[in-house]
Structures are given as C-alpha cells and as structure tokens.
Amino acid sequence: MAAILQRLQQSTKMMSRRKILLLVLGCSTVSLLIHQGSQLSWYPKLFPLSCPPLRESPPRAKHMAVAFLKTHKTAGTTVQNILFRFAERHNLTVALPHPSCEHQFCYPRNFSAHFVHPATRPPHMLASHLRFDRAELERLMPPDTIYVTILREPAAMFESLFSYYNQYCPAFRRVPNASLEAFLRAPEAYYRPGEHFAMFAHNTLAYDLGGDNERSPRDDAAYLAGLIRQVEEVFSLVMIAEYFDESLVLLRRLLAWDLDDVLYAKLNARAATSRLATIPEALARAARTWNALDAGLYDHFNATFWRRVARAGRACVEREARELREARQRLLRRCFGDEPVLRPAAQIRTKQLQPWQPSRKVDIMGYDLPSGGGAGPTTEACLKLAMPEVQYSNYLLRKQKRRGGVRSRPEPVLDNPPPRPIRALPRIPQGT
Numbered sequence: 442m443a444a445i446l447q448r449l450q451q452s453t454k455m456m457s458r459r460k461i462l463l464l465v466l467g468c469s470t471v472s473l474l475i476h477q478g479s480q481l482s483w484y485p486k487l488f489p490l491s492c493p494p495l496r497e498s499p500p501r502a503k504h505m506a507v508a509f510l511k512t513h514k515t516a517g518t519t520v521q522n523i524l525f526r527f528a529e530r531h532n533l534t535v536a537l538p539h540p541s542c543e544h545q546f547c548y549p550r551n552f553s554a555h556f557v558h559p560a561t562r563p564p565h566m567l568a569s570h571l572r573f574d575r576a577e578l579e580r581l582m583p584p585d586t587i588y589v590t591i592l593r594e595p596a597a598m599f600e601s602l603f604s605y606y607n608q609y610c611p612a613f614r615r616v617p618n619a620s621l622e623a624f625l626r627a628p629e630a631y632y633r634p635g636e637h638f639a640m641f642a643h644n645t646l647a648y649d650l651g652g653d654n655e656r657s658p659r660d661d662a663a664y665l666a667g668l669i670r671q672v673e674e675v676f677s678l679v680m681i682a683e684y685f686d687e688s689l690v691l692l693r694r695l696l697a698w699d700l701d702d703v704l705y706a707k708l709n710a711r712a713a714t715s716r717l718a719t720i721p722e723a724l725a726r727a728a729r730t731w732n733a734l735d736a737g738l739y740d741h742f743n744a745t746f747w748r749r750v751a752r753a754g755r756a757c758v759e760r761e762a763r764e765l766r767e768a769r770q771r772l773l774r775r776c777f778g779d780e781p782v783l784r785p786a787a788q789i790r791t792k793q794l795q796p797w798q799p800s801r802k803v804d805i806m807g808y809d810l811p812s813g814g815g816a817g818p819t820t821e822a823c824l825k826l827a828m829p830e831v832q833y834s835n836y837l838l839r840k841q842k843r844r845g846g847v848r849s850r851p852e853p854v855l856d857n858p859p860p861r862p863i864r865a866l867p868r869i870p871q872g873t
C-alpha cells in the first residue's frame with residue numbers, strides 16, 4: 442500500500458514538474474512573440490531581424506580623416522557643423538581658410554593647398570566651401586581621407602541660390618522685381634558667362650565639383666557622363682539633402698561613427714516668409730532645364746543613393762533615421778527649451794548664434810540659448826550645436842592657432858568677440 446502511495450506521489454510530482462516546464466516554455470514563447478512580434482510577421486519592413494546593431498562589436502575604429510565638399514545651398518552648413526563638433530571632441534585638426542580667403546577657401550577660385558591657414562595643417566578634416574580640385578586636395582589631406590559631398594534637388598537649390606545671392610550675383614540683380622519666374626523665362630537675357638559670381642546662376646553643383654558649368658548635356662552628353670565618373674572615383678558617399686537623415690545614417694556607417702556623432706540642429710534655413718512655399722511645376726521644370734548639368738548629376742546620384750540604401754537594408758536605414766530624429770528632438774529640447782524654435786536673427790540675444798543675413802529681404806533663422814543657462818559643458822555643447830559657420834570657423838581657427846603656440850589658456854566660447862561681417866562678398870554697384 443505504502444509503495445503504491447509513494448509511486449502515486451512521485452507521478453504527481455513528475456506531472457506538476459512537466460506542467461511547470463510546459464508553462465515556463467509557453468510563457469517564454471508568448472513573451473518572445475510579444476517582444477519581437479513587430480520583428481516577425483506583422484511589421485517585417487519596420488523591424489527586420491537582420492539590422493546590424495548600432496554599435497559594432499568588436500567596434501571598428503572611428504574614421505578620422507574626412508574631406509567634405511561643401512556645395513552651395515545644399516544643407517552643407519549643417520553637415521559642416523557635425524564635422525566641426527566631431528573634430529573638436531576628438532582633438533582633430535580642421536583645415537581652415539587663410540583669413541584673406543574669408544571663411545571659404547578663396548571660392549570661386551579653384552582650390553589650392555595655399556589657401557589653407559598654416560596653423561591648421563596638416564589637417565584631419567576639411568569642410569569649408571571650395572571649388573573642388575582633386576590633386577590639390579590629395580596634396581593636403583592624409584592618404585586615407587574619405588571624401589563625401591551633398592547634392593540637392595536642382596529646382597529647390599536654385600530657388601534658394603536666387604534668393605540668397607540676389608544682391609551679389611549680377612545675373613540675379615538685373616532681373617526686374619527680383620522675380621525668379623522672370624529670370625527662368627529668359628535666363629540668357631540676364632546671365633553672362635564668366636562674370637563675377639556667374640556660377641551662382643548656372644549649374645552651381647557642377648561648378649563646385651570642379652566641372653565646367655557652361656556645358657549642356659543636350660549638346661554634349663559625354664561631358665556629363667565623364668563628370669559623373671570623376672565624382673564617383675573620388676567620393677565615397679554623395680548625400681542627398683532631401684533625405685538628410687538617411688544620408689547621415691549612411692555617413693555614420695561609412696565612417697564607423699556613433700549615431701550620437703551625427704546629431705544636429707538645422708542651420709542656415711530661410712524663414713518661411715523668405716522662400717517660396719512650393720515651387721510651381723512649370724518653374725521647377727524651367728530651373729531644371731536651365732541647370733541641366735546639375736539636374737543630370739542629381740538624378741544620377743539620387744538613384745545611386747537609393748541603390749546604396751537598398752544594399753544597406755532600407756528598413757534598417759529607416760529605423761536608424763527614426764532613432765536619429767527622436768534623439769535629435771530630445772537634444773534640441775534639452776538645449777533650447779521645450780519649443781526649440783528657429784528664430785530670426787533679431788530675436789537672438791547670444792551674439793555667437795546670430796546667423797549672417799545676406800540682405801534685408803532674406804531672413805536666415807537661428808537658435809538661442811534659454812536665458813540664465815550660464816556657462817558649463819552643456820551650454821558650450823548647445824552653443825556649438827547651433828553656431829553659424831562663420832563664428833564656428835573663426836572660433837576654431839583661434840583655438841587651433843593657440844594650440845600650435847601657447848596651450849595653457851583655453852579658447853573662450855561664450856565671450857568671444859563679435860563675428861566679423863560674414864561672407865564678405867564684395868558689394869556690387871547697382872545696375873551692373
């Protein structure tokens with residue numbers, strides 16, 4: 442009897458152990474499904490299992506030698522600011538223009554290594570405006586330099602150029618009522634090749650890339666194909682301004698940087714009142730026809746960009762881009778308050794954050810620090826995040842000059858002298 446009872450007890454124990462085991466297994470499966478449900482079947486595109494982790498293991502060393510060709514009106518200032526801050530955090534030398542070149546490398550002249558301030562050589566990084574010259578850049582930069590650049594849809598870019606350089610580019614100044622429509626109806630009536638700053642009025646991208654902006658792909662298709670080949674040979678990544686966050690994801694992967702390294706504040710944006718809300722289709726077509734070389738470059742590199750995104754896994758790139766946007770919102774809120782409003786220069790009290798205004802008709806927006814924030818590492822990081830190009834270039838030059846000489850006193854950030862007039866483009870007499 443006792444033996445029967447003992448066996449009964451044992452089998453009950455076995456049963457409950459099996460039940461517990463089954464229960465545990467069941468729970469784990471359900472929890473796994475809940476946890477990864479979105480990665481399995483119902484959101485397969487958004488959360489694929491195959492996305493590489495944000496931080497590689499073992500980590501690939503961050504790439505430190507970068508030359509960014511800062512093309513005009515393409516979100517280049519925002520990319521430049523990312524690179525400047527990275528360089529500072531890693532104690533890298535940034536090539537900066539000699540003061541006689543202003544804050545650009547004597548643009549629109551072809552780049553020469555002579556334009557680089559001696560206190561900023563040999564550099565790890567370069568990100569100021571220049572007209573591309575491969576041999577001269579290779580003479581200056583380390584052999585393992587990664588070259589990157591950015592393009593923007595030519596109609597949007599041209600609308601921005603027309604508004605920003607309206608007072609400086611004679612071709613634009615000739616147009617009655619500063620009308621973009623009038624210019625694009627008959628560009629040849631206003632445009633004179635070879636005159637001062639003509640490159641802002643015709644195929645600016647091609648010119649910045651070192652090409653001949655007067656060539657037309659309609660008459661000479663081989664020229665465009667050759668220019669594309671040259672760009673492909675040198676640049677490891679051509680970013681696209683319309684897909685800025687996706688571009689940064691590709692950039693940070695190329696350079697083995699963290700997502701935090703490419704956080705940014707949007708710089709150099711015009712106020713809504715200074716821009717066309719939408720570019721009418723006919724105007725966009727005319728802008729693309731007039732800038733046919735730029736349109737050809739953009740179409741080609743936009744297509745290669747998306748092929749590259751597809752190779753990296755589109756869903757993974759989108760997921761990272763979304764993480765970047767969320768982290769960026771958190772950072773902007775922390776730096777500039779709950780509503781990180783872009784504001785006109787007149788409303789920015791912090792001198793170092795006032796962006797240059799190209800004319801009374803165009804408002805370039807910026808950020809301001811909340812009052813009473815005081816000094817400190819967070820304030821300094823926020824200040825740099827929103828610092829316009831000229832103030833940041835001047836600050837970096839002073840800092841690097843000092844590093845080359847006396848090392849003891851750190852460069853003050855918050856109380857540096859007011860910036861010199863920005864983009865000291867020569868004033869052109871009315872009616873030229």
Ligand SMILES: Nc1ncnc2c1ncn2[C@@H]1O[C@H](COP(=O)(O)OS(=O)(=O)O)[C@@H](OP(=O)(O)O)[C@H]1O
Nearest residue numbers: 513514515516517518519601685707708709710711
């Ligand atoms: N993150 C991001 N995404 C998309 N677009 C952006 C971004 N950052 C800047 N911008 C827009 O880029 C224009 C300014 O370009 P640049 O800084 O290259 O101008 S400049 O040549 O250095 O003066 C300017 O365009 P417009 O406002 O149309 O003039 C900015 O609004």
